[in-house]
Amino acid sequence: MRVRFAPSPTGHLHVGNARTALFNWLLARGHGGTFILRIEDTDIERSTTESERGILADLRWMGLEWDEGPDVGGGHGPYRQSERRELYASHARELVERRRAYYCFCSAAELEETRKLALAEGRPPMYSGKCRELDPDESAGRVASGERAVVRFRVPDEGEVKFEDAVRGEVVFSADVIGDFVLVRSDGRPAYNFAVVIDDALMHVTQVIRGEDHISNTPRQVLLYEAMGMEPPAFAHLSLVLGPDHAPLSKRHGATSVAEFRAKGYLPEALVNYLALIGWSPVTEAEQAAAALGGANPELLPVDEMARRFSLDRVSHSAGVFDEAKLAWMNRHYMKQAAPERLAHECWSWLAERGWVGERTAEARQFIASLMPITAGSVDRLAEVADRLDFIFEWDAARAAALVAAEPEGRPVLEAFAEEARGDGLVDREAFRAAMGRVKDRTGVKGKALFHPVRIALTATESGPELDLAVPAIDRGSRLASGAGVKHVVSSHERVVQIITSSSLTS
RNA sequence: GCCGGUAUCGUCUAGGGGUCAGGACACGUGGUUCUCAGCCACGGGACCGGGGUUCGAAUCCCCGUACCGGUACCA
Numbered sequence: 001m002r003v004r005f006a007p008s009p010t011g012h013l014h015v016g017n018a019r020t021a022l023f024n025w026l027l028a029r030g031h032g033g034t035f036i037l038r039i040e041d042t043d044i045e046r047s048t049t050e051s052e053r054g055i056l057a058d059l060r061w062m063g064l065e066w067d068e069g070p071d072v073g074g075g076h077g078p079y080r081q082s083e084r085r086e087l088y089a090s091h092a093r094e095l096v097e098r099r100r101a102y103y104c105f106c107s108a109a110e111l112e113e114t115r116k117l118a119l120a121e122g123r124p125p126m127y128s129g130k131c132r133e134l135d136p137d138e139s140a141g142r143v144a145s146g147e148r149a150v151v152r153f154r155v156p157d158e159g160e161v162k163f164e165d166a167v168r169g170e171v172v173f174s175a176d177v178i179g180d181f182v183l184v185r186s187d188g189r190p191a192y193n194f195a196v197v198i199d200d201a202l203m204h205v206t207q208v209i210r211g212e213d214h215i216s217n218t219p220r221q222v223l224l225y226e227a228m229g230m231e232p233p234a235f236a237h238l239s240l241v242l243g244p245d246h247a248p249l250s251k252r253h254g255a256t257s258v259a260e261f262r263a264k265g266y267l268p269e270a271l272v273n274y275l276a277l278i279g280w281s282p283v284t285e286a287e288q289a290a291a292a293l294g295g296a297n298p299e300l301l302p303v304d305e306m307a308r309r310f311s312l313d314r315v316s317h318s319a320g321v322f323d324e325a326k327l328a329w330m331n332r333h334y335m336k337q338a339a340p341e342r343l344a345h346e347c348w349s350w351l352a353e354r355g356w357v358g359e360r361t362a363e364a365r366q367f368i369a370s371l372m373p374i375t376a377g378s379v380d381r382l383a384e385v386a387d388r389l390d391f392i393f394e395w396d397a398a399r400a401a402a403l404v405a406a407e408p409e410g411r412p413v414l415e416a417f418a419e420e421a422r423g424d425g426l427v428d429r430e431a432f433r434a435a436m437g438r439v440k441d442r443t444g445v446k447g448k449a450l451f452h453p454v455r456i457a458l459t460a461t462e463s464g465p466e467l468d469l470a471v472p473a474i475d476r477g478s479r480l481a482s483g484a485g486v487k488h489v490v491s492s493h494e495r496v497v498q499i500i501t502s503s504s505l506t507s
Numbered sequence: 508g509c510c511g512g513u514a515u516c517g518u519c520u521a522g523g524g525g526u527c528a529g530g531a532c533a534c535g536u537g538g539u540u541c542u543c544a545g546c547c548a549c550g551g552g553a554c555c556g557g558g559g560u561u562c563g564a565a566u567c568c569c570c571g572u573a574c575c576g577g578u579a580c581c582a
Contacts (some may be wrong), residue, residue, distance in 0.1 A: 008582050035545050043581060108580070112543095115579085122508045127579065150580055168512075177510050177578080185580040216511060216577035238574085239513075246574065264561055277531085288530045299519090299531050316520075318513050320577060326519070326532040332545085378544035388544085433540040440540075451541055459572065 001033030002206045005059075005066070006196070009042040010053035014255035015248060015322065016211065016241035018062065018277045024209050025064045025495055026365055027257070029307040036203060036235070037069030039080045041197075042189050048081075053502060056260040062268050063303060068203075076203040081195050088190035091228065092151045092183050096136075100227040101183055102147040103139040126179030127152065151184040153194075153224065161219035166207070166236035166312040173219040181220055195216055197224040207234040209312070212319075236312045239279055239319040249322050250270040259267055261327075265350070265382030267338065270331035278320040283311045308391075328380035329502060334381070340372035341365070343382070350386045413450060416442045 005021040007013065013021075028035040037059070041047035056071065068074025078084055095101035104127075104211065111127070118125040131139075132154065143149050155178045160170040183194040190198070200208060215237045225232040243253035255261050260273055276282070277299060287298035301309075344365055351357045357364055375388035416439040440446050 003565090006582090010582080040582065046581080104580095111580085119508070119578095124509050162519075171511075173511070179578085182580050187580080189580085196582090212512070213576055214582085217582090219511095237512085244518080244577080250576080261535065277519060279519085281530095283521070283530070285521070287530080291530055297531070317514095320520090321518055323518050323532070329532055336545090375544090377546095388542095436540045447537090447539065 001028065002036060002204050003028045003209060004036035004038050004200070004205050006038040006040050006286070007055050008043060009048060009055060010043065010046040011051055013058040014053045014249070014257055015261065015275060017259050019241060019278060020209065020211055020238055020270060021059060021064055022062070022275055023280070026307045027207070027209065027312065034067045036205065037066040037079065038199060038203070039070050040200050041080055041082045042192070042195055044082070044189070053261060061262060062258065062272050064158060068473070080197065081190070085188070087202065088184065088195060088198055089188065092194070095153070095183065095227060096151060097156070099136065100138070101151050101153050102132060102134065103143055104152045105142065105147060105149050106130055113331050124177055126210065128363040129180060132180065148186040148223055148257065150182045150186050152180040153183050153227070155223060157181050161222050163218055163222050163232065163235055166225065167315045168237065168317060170220070178220060188385045192225065193220045197221045197283065201225065201228070201230050207232050207236060209238065212237045212239050217261045225489055238314060241278055242319050242321050244321060246321065254324070265384065266327065267346070267382070268346050269333045270327065272328045273301060274330050276306050277321065279316040280310070280314060281305055302328070332377070332380050336377045338376070340369040343372045343376050344368040347385045348382050349381050351389070359417065412443045413439060413445055421424040
């Protein structure tokens with residue numbers, strides 16, 4: 001099995017295309033196949049080497065390594081269409097010689113006019129076939145003398161073109177709705193439909209898995225395979241990825257490219273896991289039933305397991321809406337799974353942006369890693385980690401105190417807390433818990449609301465940030481939870497008592 | 508216009524001639540004695556419409572509607 005992903009380097013890697021790449025990769029990896037990366041850069045006006053580099057980087061970031069491609073080579077190269085000009089030219093010449101294609105001298109303006117006319121009259125805007133019956137020798141002569149011409153494929157006037165689509169079943173087109181399309185442009189560059197067929201055939205691609213936007217191109221390509229006496233590959237057309245308004249995902253929906261999601265602080269495994277779930281379901285009925293009984297979330301799967309389960313016949317026919325909320329949830333899950341050292345590494349740039357970290361010394365890395373358990377499980381994205389750490393790096397007791405004052409239930413809770421604290425001094429964690437129980441009885445405030453003002457008050461103490469570090473860490477069962485944390489809590493309680501009983505909260 | 512594709516909770520989906528139509532995210536309510544996060548529990552929420560076929564249709568067929576794609580010397 002040989003599959004390929006063939007982006008054109010005209011911009012960033014869109015998540016819809018990333019999903020196409022992923023499905024190809026999943027199929028190859030699940031079946032011991034070969035995954036080929038080919039760059040379709042025949043559109044020289046829009047293609048840039050910069051976006052080619054970006055696409056390669058994005059694919060690597062997602063972990064979608066390719067076996068053959070422009071930078072790694074392989075036995076069926078070159079892997080950039082711009083480097084395959086001669087291949088297209090020779091096949092085009094052969095098709096012309098065999099009368100399966102012909103030179104067309106119509107001008108762009110002429111074509112545009114007949115097109116408009118056809119549309120106005122409600123006819124399909126196909127090429128008229130004007131140059132179809134020109135004398136081949138005469139045409140060849142005109143081309144030889146330097147006249148500009150395109151090469152057009154001679155599409156049969158009637159009959160059906162059908163192909164088997166691995167996700168949709170049999171698809172049938174009537175040949176008479178297909179105009180004679182361009183194989184080679186007047187400047188010698190191949191047109192898309194021609195280049196893909198030559199490339200897929202010469203690269204021995206066995207299944208072509210691509211976006212649904214190519215489904216109408218497929219009959220043209222099937223015709224080309226036939227004309228060249230080649231066996232077409234198997235096809236599979238993936239539905240598109242849409243925005244929340246059901247329009248194709250575009251810039252106005254916010255982030256659309258892999259690079260943007262990366263920049264927002266999503267982990268690659270989260271993006272990959274999420275993307276796989278648009279239009280494909282790896283979940284078995286047994287797992288579903290288990291989930292209903294409180295089992296593990298069946299949609300959280302490592303990529304190798306997804307590859308093992310992947311099959312095209314379970315791919316959905318309909319388009320899917322990209323739901324960033326679900327991606328965010330998935331990202332949170334993977335952030336909780338990630339080692340603190342890795343998270344520290346991934347978050348570094350955001351922390352550096354705020355001037356909180358400098359050089360990546362061993363000490364600095366260790367310190368940042370030690371902060372990760374406090375925050376990583378409670379934010380959606382890496383970029384938000386910095387916000388959560390603000391209270392450590394941007395210490396501001398006055399601001400925190402103001403926040404307490406603003407709490408609706410803040411004062412009664414804190415007053416009751418202060419009262420309790422005076423009694424036994426809150427010497428340890430147990431005493432603190434007991435005191436909070438009494439505060440609850442006294443004020444009638446319960447649940448999270450009970451602790452919130454106290455937490456802010458803790459933040460408002462003047463002891464410095466390090467003690468507050470300990471507070472959430474205890475809850476997390478992290479390495480910080482033992483020993484040190486408890487000590488800090490005790491000392492912070494004493495400070496809280498001082499603060500509450502003093503005037504710092506009045507205003 | 509023409510050609511093609513698609514249609515199950517708000518979203519991603521499972522299922523499929525007789526099911527309480529299942530799961531996930533989101534949402535709502537409650538719980539949580541150390542975060543307005545998280546976590547836990549509970550809850551509301553769907554088979555596009557109309558005809559057929561059938562004892563029975565969400566499931567099969569037809570028509571319609573909506574949405575998407577194509578109809579290029581873009582890919």
